[in-house]
Amino acid sequence: MSAVRDELSRRRFLQLAGGGIAVLVTLEAGWLAAQEHRSAYPTDFNAYLLIGADGWVTVYSGKIEMGQGVMTSLAQMAAEELAVDVASIDMVLGDTDRCPTDMGTFGSLTTRMFGPALRAAAADARSVLLELAAERLGVPKERLIASRGVVTVSGAESRHVSYGELSRGQHIVRTVGEAAVLKAAKDFEVMGRSLARVDARDKVTGAAKYTADVRLPGLEYAAILRPPAHGATLKRLDASSAARLPGVTVVQRDELVAVLHADAAAAATALERVDAEWTVPEPAVDTERIADHLQAVAQPKESTRRGDLDGARSRATRLFESTYRKGYVAHAPIETHAALAQMSNGRVTVWASTQTPFPTRDRVAKALGLDPKDVRVITPYVGGGFGGKSADRQAVEAARLAQLSRKPVQVAFSRAEEFFFDAFDPAAVVTIASGLGPDGRIAFWDYCVYGAGERGTAHVYEIPALRIRSGAAMSYDPSVPAPRVHPFAVGPWRAPGANMNVYAVESQMDLMAAAAGADPVEFRLRHLTDQRMRSTLQSAAAAFGWRPAPGPSGRGVGVACSIDAGSYVATMAEVAVDAQSGEILVRRIVCAQDMGVVVNPDGAKMQIEGGLTMGLGYTLAEELRFRGGEILDRNFDTYHLPRFSWVPHIEAVLVANDTIPPQGGGEPSITTTAAVIASAVHDATGARVLRLPMTPERVLAAIAAQRAKRAPA
Amino acid sequence: MNAPVSFRVNGRPTTVSADAGRPLLSVLRGELGLTGAKYGCGIGACGACTVLVAGKAVRACRATLGSVAGKDVTTIEGLATGARLHPLQQAFIDYGAVQCGYCTPGMLLAAHALLHEQTHPSRATIVATLEPHLCRCGAHQRILDAVEAVARTAGDVP
Secondary structure, eight states, X not given: OHHHXXXXXXXXXXXXXXXXXXXXEEOOHHHHHTSTTGGGSOSSOEEEEEEETTSOEEEEESOOOSSSOHHHHHHHHHHHHHTOOGGGEEEEESBTTTSOOOOOSOTTOIIIIIHHHHHHHHHHHHHHHHHHHHHHHTSOGGGEEEETTEEEETTEEEEEEEHHHHHTTOEEEEEEOTTSOOOOGGGOSSTTSOOOOTTHHHHHHTOOOBGGGOOOTXXXXXXXXXXSSTTOEXXXXXXXXXXXXXXXXXXXXXXXXXXXXXXXXXXXXHHHTOEEEEEOOOOOOBTTTHHHHHHHHOOEEEEEEESOHHHHHHHOSEEEEEEEEEXXXXXXXXXXXXXXXXXXXXXXXXXXXXXXXXXXXXXHHHHHTOOGGGEEEEOOBOSOOTTOTTSOHHHHHHHHHHHHHSSOEEEEOOHHHHHHTOOBBOOEEEEEEEEEOTTSSEEEEEEEEESSOSTTOSOOSOXXXXXXXXXXXXXXXXXXXXXXXXSSOBOOOSSTTHHHHHHHHXXXXXXXXXXXXXXXHXXXXXXXXXXXXXXXXXXXXXXXXXXXXXXXXXSOEEEEEEEETTEEEEEEEEEEEOTTTOOEEXXXXXXXXXXXXXXXXXXXXXXXXXXXXXXHHHHHTOOOOEETTEEOOOSTTTSOOOOGGGOOEEEEEEOOOTTSOOOOOSSGGGGXXXXXXXXXXXXXXXXXXXXXXXXXXHHHHHHHHHHHHHSOO | OOOEEEEEETTEEEEEESOTTSBHHXXXXXXXXXXXXXXXXXXXXXXXXXXXXXTEEEETTXXXXXXXXXXXXXXXXXXXXXXXXXXXXXXXXXXXXXSSOSSHHHHHHHHHHHHHHOSSOOHHHHHHHHTTOOOSSOOHHHHHHHHHHHHHSSSOOO
16 A cells, blocks of 8 residues: 555556555546636646555545645545445545646636546446456346445345455556546435535644644754845845854855744744845835726736627717726735755655645756656645645745755745735726616626736626726736736735626626616616526525615615636625714625535535635725835734624525536635625615725715715705 | 743643743744644734633733743643543534634634633624634634534533
């Protein structure tokens, strides 16, 4: 077994003494091509599944567990197709020596993309086991029943053989494509059931190890010199007084300056003795000026055009022009980035809190001048990622320091480093011009997003004339000279771009519904022919107890719809707005989601609730303050995450749909949070808040602007 | 130079020779290898490092080694009794209150301190107690449900 666990390759597997059955899955390119946004997906997607001579099942996946529950849901999928207990499955995740290549855990892709591969592997393994059992028991395969790791002869229950007995002494390696026959949803025994997370026990006892919990003999902790601002250059450096401290090693190579010590606190103290002077460029943008900057430098390109936009615009009877804005938002996982690296015999092993073990392996290899096969990345439990643990500066730094110092080294970011090096959710501006025709239907839609990317801009609503433009999505490349779009790194943040786009799209829908004197749900249904969206919206309305009325009704109820990661979402919320303070109190949220076949209903609800709750942050409070490349918010004393008192009662409703395979669950709900709360705030006050987060000041300003508009001239 | 500091960790007598001003979190994670208490912010603003000192919830990143001299310190590793989970731990599993799990030890110990003080706290009291604790995954509703379920059960929680 141990040889297999070192490196599961076809050749090595066949050399095993104990034997077993391994199934490798390669999904054909054609299958991937059928998926939308193919370029975002890996093309070498595959899975390994091993049934050892002891009957124990091991699933190897390059995916990682960061709280989204894939360790459990993947085990459920394998258990279902293989007909074994979940408890008899061992999940090996995110280890580049032992797992098949994988691009990373992001985009709500694990269930959608890895799930079918894993199910195919498990289904094929079961088929092999049934064949072996048929031979062993001398009965046709059709007469056999596989259940809980045992094959039994139908009608002769005393005749049975276990998977372990069947796989012992076998040296079977199979490669399957997508052809494996998967179980139909109606036959599910393990999938479709709520199962407590397999990692929960370790997490409530403290047994679960995260990267910074890993200890190695002789481990040294690094404290690394950091610039005061992005774009700053080192003018002068004197590390001599730090170097004189007992137990301190100063490592300096190019821009990497670090002090190492066997005690983390001592390393941090020593770093304070490093004397550095920096040249900081004059700030060109800041928290308030970023919107104008984005509109000036992000050059929009047309991505969608349909119908006669100019003609429809000239015929529209009501015209609506709005500009929506948002600032930068931090990922702020509670676990900061951490990595440990150890060199041994020309190879380096890196433990890293990362969403992308294989790309991290390649980046480490490049930085150290090693072949990727001489780099092993191991991913312990990840304490939250949300898209932010994909850049892996800390892994490269730890590996370089281990190489330079010839000691095992840990790099664990302080909270200030975590904020500084975050690849933030980008600030963005959306401009929309739209119009209603004399029939009360949307006549045209002219949409432009600056800075956030296109996800969430596609329309589910029927609109005859439409244009969508997008300027400079996630682009950030420090090697490209000005004008840079963003003053520091930006990157994927739970449903990248979609939070902003759904907020803008749905606010504009709401605004037109109110102008048309229509109930916002009825107005949306008026423009919806997509049956999945209609039924999802109707499910939300039923669970919420939606009573139709044109907005603003004064009740403080709102609605928002979204399609994201293959799932359909309709969310409704009820809020109260304090007209004196401008504070928004979210009273309750109902979120209906059609995500196809549901692998773990309770797990899916956890993700829906989690998305909405996390979304309260970018909706109500989170906006990174900065001045040029200087990050002003560096800890949780000034940057406010959602807290217990903010969280309303949230009801997650799973819309049954077994006609399509499981879709994404980690991201869809969060795309609706700002949209639904903005809609509810409008319903409560008549005011439209056009900038995220909707802080009390902005709510009060919107209310004042609304009153001024209503007042007679 | 460093006078030894004696205290009990998870019931076991312990002596650590280090600067009395050293953060308790560094001692727990460093000298004692108890990594269940997590670093999250270093300024007592997230709650991930919360441990119990004499039954009260304390931020280990702000407390010093000297401050626990002669006292009982309980970390997440000491909450279960052998293989038997504390009712709060079991409730966190049953109610799906655990996602990434990084804030979980601090949440559990803060809830434990509350239930030690009040047998049947209201939901509002639970909210107020956990308010300084950050969870980024958004498990708040289920964490409250789990603590409330234990708070409702009759009898004292060990």
